[in-house]
Amino acid sequence: MRFMERVTSAIRYRKRIYFGELLLAALFCLTSLALWSLRHANANMRQGFLNRLEMLTTNGQTTSSRVVQAVKAGYASLDGRYVATWWLAVAITLLLSLGFGWWSAHNRRAESETYLILGKSPFDVAAQYVVESLLVFVGAFLFVGLVTFLLSDSLNHLLMTQSRNALTAEFSSTVSSSTATQSLKALFEHKLTEFTGPGLFFPGPPPNAPQPSHQLYGFVPTLLTGCGTIILGQGTAALAELSLLRRQLLHTASSTDQVNS
Amino acid sequence: MTLFHPQMAQSFRDHVQTLFAPGTTSFVFVSADSLSQTFAAYTQAFVSGGCTKALALVDETDTGIVPYLSVRANLLINSRGQALNQLPEALRQDTLFLDQPASQLTPAESLYVQFFRGLMGKRPVILAKGLPAAMVPTETRAFLSFANQALAGTHSRFVILTADQSLIDAHPDHSFTRAPSLAAASDGTKKHA
Numbered sequence: 001m002r003f004m005e006r007v008t009s010a011i012r013y014r015k016r017i018y019f020g021e022l023l024l025a026a027l028f029c030l031t032s033l034a035l036w037s038l039r040h041a042n043a044n045m046r047q048g049f050l051n052r053l054e055m056l057t058t059n060g061q062t063t064s065s066r067v068v069q070a071v072k073a074g075y076a077s078l079d080g081r082y083v084a085t086w087w088l089a090v091a092i093t094l095l096l097s098l099g100f101g102w103w104s105a106h107n108r109r110a111e112s113e114t115y116l117i118l119g120k121s122p123f124d125v126a127a128q129y130v131v132e133s134l135l136v137f138v139g140a141f142l143f144v145g146l147v148t149f150l151l152s153d154s155l156n157h158l159l160m161t162q163s164r165n166a167l168t169a170e171f172s173s174t175v176s177s178s179t180a181t182q183s184l185k186a187l188f189e190h191k192l193t194e195f196t197g198p199g200l201f202f203p204g205p206p207p208n209a210p211q212p213s214h215q216l217y218g219f220v221p222t223l224l225t226g227c228g229t230i231i232l233g234q235g236t237a238a239l240a241e242l243s244l245l246r247r248q249l250l251h252t253a254s255s256t257d258q259v260n261s
Numbered sequence: 262m263t264l265f266h267p268q269m270a271q272s273f274r275d276h277v278q279t280l281f282a283p284g285t286t287s288f289v290f291v292s293a294d295s296l297s298q299t300f301a302a303y304t305q306a307f308v309s310g311g312c313t314k315a316l317a318l319v320d321e322t323d324t325g326i327v328p329y330l331s332v333r334a335n336l337l338i339n340s341r342g343q344a345l346n347q348l349p350e351a352l353r354q355d356t357l358f359l360d361q362p363a364s365q366l367t368p369a370e371s372l373y374v375q376f377f378r379g380l381m382g383k384r385p386v387i388l389a390k391g392l393p394a395a396m397v398p399t400e401t402r403a404f405l406s407f408a409n410q411a412l413a414g415t416h417s418r419f420v421i422l423t424a425d426q427s428l429i430d431a432h433p434d435h436s437f438t439r440a441p442s443l444a445a446a447s448d449g450t451k452k453h454a
Contacts, residue, residue, distance in 0.1 A: 005334055006327075013329030114325040118339050118382070119314050250308055 007131050018136050021100065025140035028093050029222055033148060034159060035086045036218020039079060041163045046075040067175055067183035074170035078163075090225050097133075097233025104129060104234070105241035112245055122242035129238045133230050141223055148216050155216065273310030273443070277386060280441055284412050286405060286419040288436040293424040299440050300390040300422055306443035307386075317379025319389035324371050328364040335363045336378050344381040349411050352377070368393035369400055376408055380417050389421045392428075401428075 011018050049071060105112055105126070115125045148155055281287045291299045300320070307316045318325065326335050336359075337344060345353060352358070352373070366374065372393055379387035392401055408419055422440070423429070429436045 002334065002337055006330060006338075009329045009331075009334070111327055114327055115338070117318065117325055118378075120339070 003128065003131075006128055007135065010128070011132050011135065017104075018132070021133060021136050022140045022143075024096065025137045025226065026144050028089060028226060029141050029144040030148075031089050032086060032222040032225070033144070033216045033218050035082050035089070036221060037156065037159050037216045038163050039082045040217040041160055042075060042079050042082065042167075045163070045167075046072075046079075049075070067180050070171040070175045073174070074167055078166055078170055090229060093226070094229040094233045097229050098237045100133075101129070101234030101237030102241050105238040105245070109245065112242055113249065116242065116246050116249060122239055122246055125242050126235055126238040130231055130235045133234050134227060137226050137230055138223075141226060145219065152215055159216075270311035273306070274312055274315065274385070277312075277315075277443055280443070281386070281418040281420055282435075283385075283416050283418050284414055285435055286409055286412065286421065286432070288428050288432055289420060289422050289440050290426070290429045290436065290438050291422050291424060291440050296391055296422060296424055300388070303388055303420075303422070303440075303443055310443070315385045317375070317382060317384035317387045319372060319375040319379070319387060321368055321371070321391065321393045324366075324375060326363045326366065326371060326374060328362070330363055331360050332363050332366070332370075332374055333359040335374055336381055338378065339382045347381050347411070347415075348377060349407060351407075368395045369404070372396075372404065373407075376419065377411070380411055380415065383415075383417065385417055387417055387419045389419065391423050392421065392425070398427075 053068065108129075112125055115128075116122065289299075304316070304318065307313055327338070330338075333345075336348075358370070363374065372389075376387060376389075392404075396404070412419055421428070429438065
């Protein structure tokens, strides 16, 4: 197919630029995957915490102690922060994509003019440029996917630790450690549990038990938003720049004519 | 803006078609100083005549050849694969040339690519801004006979603006000693342009 031939040759011809885009795309994929995995871990631990809390408070004991409230609030605010960070990453990517689309269509001006003069519509040309970027993005996504798949255990461990640290920081700012100990004492009084005090707040498998299989989350949203930002950002920018270029082409032609006549 | 003047496009096209016969090469003499100017004016006449898609340009400096594509892909930018059948046998068989990247073509090779791209895109008018100065007369003759062979029987016409008097003298039947005005039949276009 001619179109795909143009796309692949153009990528090969502009290796250096597209390598830069590949790195940026990989960075976005990594950030997005990490944030989604953190959210997932966060939600898991929150659910575990609620389950264990329920076990402790079967006999109608109050669950509204300050510490318990602080833990709940901590989970919620962390989740909110992950979501906000993710949207920020998406917004930055969209902006970069807009900028890159504009710059790229401008930088390949000679080539763009050729296509336009040969009768291709700005839409056709923009489509070619966007598909080039999409291919690069999918390449980066697959690469990141593969690497994270191979390293998922250590990555997941890293993310879990980060998640716990963030959580500790979150509610140690609202509750002092002595209140926490007191409250734990009250909750655990006369109870036989398979977990210790901190295990209530950060549930996880016991240290010596086999760890559950680890994987990263958020592949689908990462792929979709990545492609979406490229299509939206670069597509709009390239289309705008190319339409402008086409108008300029027609306009310069008419101004030379007016000089002549 | 061109969409709204089908009538004008038609009259412009008729005018150009009566000036230059289809399937032939015409030579238009312009002095070396005004070559660029006339070339621009002719191009503009097509733009304001609403016939940009009827025109293919051949220009040594502004080749419009996409460097990262092969010669074949450049030829086919705006046409389908079967269009290759329109190439003369000798060129079609030359796969070495067709598959080479178009980034390092000589002026003569670039001329061939631009001309045949216009022909394969079925453009009614292929307008050349002179012929490459680097080509010696025998090369020019070879190219012209090659081009005429390919043009014969098609609806395209090849119009060469040239400052080379010998080309004009060699083809008295298809030559203009003075550049004819393309816009003569469409004076009303100015206010829309």
